[in-house]
Amino acid sequence: MAWKFLTVYWREMIRFVRFRTQLLSSLLQPALWMAFFGVAMSSNFSRFTSDIPIPPGVIAVDYLTFMAAGVIAMTTLFTSLFGGISLLFDKNWGLMREMLASPMPRTHIMLGVSLSGMTKSFIQVAIIMVFGLLLGVEFFPGFSPLRIVVSILGIFVFVAIFSLGFLLFSSNISMRLESPEGLQGIITLLTLPLFFVSNALYPIQAFPELLQALSTYNPLTHLVNGVRYFALGSEFFAVGARYTSTPTDILLSFSYLVVFAAVMYLLARQAFLRAVVT
Amino acid sequence: MEGADIIEVRDLEHTFNGIKAVRGITFSVRKGEIFSFLGPNGAGKSTTINILTTLLPPQTGMVQVAGYDVAREPDKVRKSIGIVFQDEVLDRDLTVWETMEFHGRLYSIPRGERRQRIADMLRVVELESKRDERTKNLSGGMKRRLEIARGLMTRPEVLFLDEPTSGLDPQTRIRMWDYIRQVNAAGTTIFLTTHYMEEADMLSDRISIIDHGRIVTTGTPDELKSSLGEDVVYLETVDDTKAREVLQGVGDIRSITDSLRGLSITISTDGSHCLPRIVERVRDAGIEISSVNLKKPTMDDVFVHYTGRELRDTGA
Structure with missing residues (x-):
């Protein structure tokens, strides 16, 4: 049966709601980013960029709204990168053997864990959007109700494919590593460049050329592109820069994330099929 | 009596990083018996069990479990066996029922059937009243009983019990022996490893002793004891x-x-x-x-006779 991964998914979700501290921190963390970093930076950026003229006919977006898309992306990135850690715990506590010695196909173990990670990201993204609303984030400016629904779906599709890619990456690493500390090290090493060499918090237009080039290969940039397109429209002005994106740009960003996820799937699959856990 | 063997191992060898852990062992387990596999730490016991239970792919030699080759048809082997691991393999934050439910789903037992078997098995191991208790709150003996119930719910042809009573108090151990005998009497072949010679002696139909990657002797407990003199x-x-x-x-x-x-x-x-x-x-x-x-002569004497007295677990 093709739905076997639901077994693993079910157990992962039980754990998610049962580990109260993990649940609480994963829900609070994005809200805290918005509340402190967002509000603090917002007032600064508005001061710096207040004298840059806004081109006529373009919607001006305040910094809090601009960075809310970045916080959605960042939260998805962190949660997904850590998503594979439950596999490491399963390995260390011997629980992995129960699954590997069962007829459950290994790819389904991998998918079950990944889909539960994706669900966690969905929950977090929903919280950020609701909490953002309370803080004054102005997503979907002047959108019709139908367009808002489509936009929310669009954001979730982007979050889904992006988180899948990084969850599979994390699962892959976890299957090859021995200890959670190793994974933590790799995550720490990766998050800084991924996060800062992207358009999550500021425009990349002002980056040095090399960083600009690098940022276009960064999946996070493409996730942020997608989220901003659906949340703010195809044309807006923020942090002193004008943003325009065509549906083709967005489709390219999406394709990039699909390819990224596909490659990660193949690598993770190989790691799972080869894994020997005794 | 080819057809009566449920586990067949021929010329099995296994090497880790150039060190031969298993050096060509051959043995068979008959359908319906309690077979014990004894050996000091580092003798190759765990490697052999890991291969038999498909956790470790075999390198050379032939291994068949329940009629299937572990290298070619691991999934069919997996469906035919149950395992109680040496160390505790329980998700501490799942309840007793969830632990069973998860396992039944891993083996794709249909829902109605699964629920029925969970209820039956929990009754057998006397854990019905602990159904909604998280496993971390169970005593050592209860955890072991839950693991045995879990291993049995898929109705395996062979149940692997890797040191099922280590760390249990004597009363609980005697209860465990009763369970193992019951399970065996119901038709399940038992593959047992243990560090307690008395346990092997009491339970086993036949015993193999492995040392330095080789099987040094095989026989019924009485045969082994009388072989000593x-x-x-x-x-x-x-x-x-x-x-x-x-x-x-x-x-x-x-x-x-x-x-x-x-x-x-x-x-x-x-x-x-x-x-x-x-x-x-x-x-x-x-x-x-x-x-x-x-x-x-006791099984202890037999064990020491065949495996010597030097301390294991020193060095590699």
């Missing part, structure tokens, strides 16, 4: 020289030697049957007996 009677009297004279020529006595205190009399048959005659003979001769002791 005869029962010995230790006798102390007021006049050992006279007692020795009197005992000359008694049937079944193989030899009489002086021991630290008194005589040590080697019996060629069952010592417990010969002992009354020895006592009678010495008493009839008017010699007062101050102490008499019968010693039969």
Whole structure:
């Protein structure tokens, strides 16, 4: 049966709601980013960029709204990168053997864990959007109700494919590593460049050329592109820069994330099929 | 009797980083028996079990479990076996019921059937009242019973029990033995490893002892114990020289030697049957007996005899 991964998914979700501290921190963390970093930076950026003229006919977006898309992306990135850690715990506590010695196909173990990670990201993204609303984030400016629904779906599709890619990456690493500390090290090493060499918090237009080039290969940039397109429209002005994106740009960003996820799937699959856990 | 073997291992070898953990072992387990696999730490026991349970792919040799080759059809082997791992393999934050439900789903047992079997198995291991308890709150014995129930819910043809009673108190251990016998009587073949020689002796139909990656002996517990030699009677009297004279020529006595205190009399048959005659003979001769002791070879003796006395777990 093709739905076997639901077994693993079910157990992962039980754990998610049962580990109260993990649940609480994963829900609070994005809200805290918005509340402190967002509000603090917002007032600064508005001061710096207040004298840059806004081109006529373009919607001006305040910094809090601009960075809310970045916080959605960042939260998805962190949660997904850590998503594979439950596999490491399963390995260390011997629980992995129960699954590997069962007829459950290994790819389904991998998918079950990944889909539960994706669900966690969905929950977090929903919280950020609701909490953002309370803080004054102005997503979907002047959108019709139908367009808002489509936009929310669009954001979730982007979050889904992006988180899948990084969850599979994390699962892959976890299957090859021995200890959670190793994974933590790799995550720490990766998050800084991924996060800062992207358009999550500021425009990349002002980056040095090399960083600009690098940022276009960064999946996070493409996730942020997608989220901003659906949340703010195809044309807006923020942090002193004008943003325009065509549906083709967005489709390219999406394709990039699909390819990224596909490659990660193949690598993770190989790691799972080869894994020997005794 | 090819068809009656449920596990067949031929010329199995396994090497880790150039070190041969298993050096060509061949053995078979008969359908319906309790088979014990004994050996010191590092003897190759775990490697063999990991291969039999498909956790480790075999390198060379042939291994069949329940009629399927572990290398070619691991999934069919997986469906046919149940495992109770050596160390505790329980998700601490799942309840007893969830633990069973998860396992049943891993094996794709249909929902109705699964729920029924969970209820049945929890009754068998007397954990019905703990159904909604998280596993971390169970006692050691309850955890082990839950693991056995879990291993059995898929109705395996072979149940692997890797040191099922280690760390349990003596009462719980005796209860576990009852469960194991019950399960076996219901038709499940048991593959057991244990560090308790008494346990192997009590439960097993047959035992193999493995050491340094090779099987050093196989047999029923009685065969193994009697292969070590005869029962010995230790006798102390007021006049050992006279007692020795009197005992000359008694049937079944193989030899009489002086021991630290008194005589040590080697019996060629069952010592417990010969002992009354020895006592009678010495008493009839008017010699007062101050102490008499019968010693039969135990599984401990068998184990030490075949695997030596050196400490394991030192070095590699």
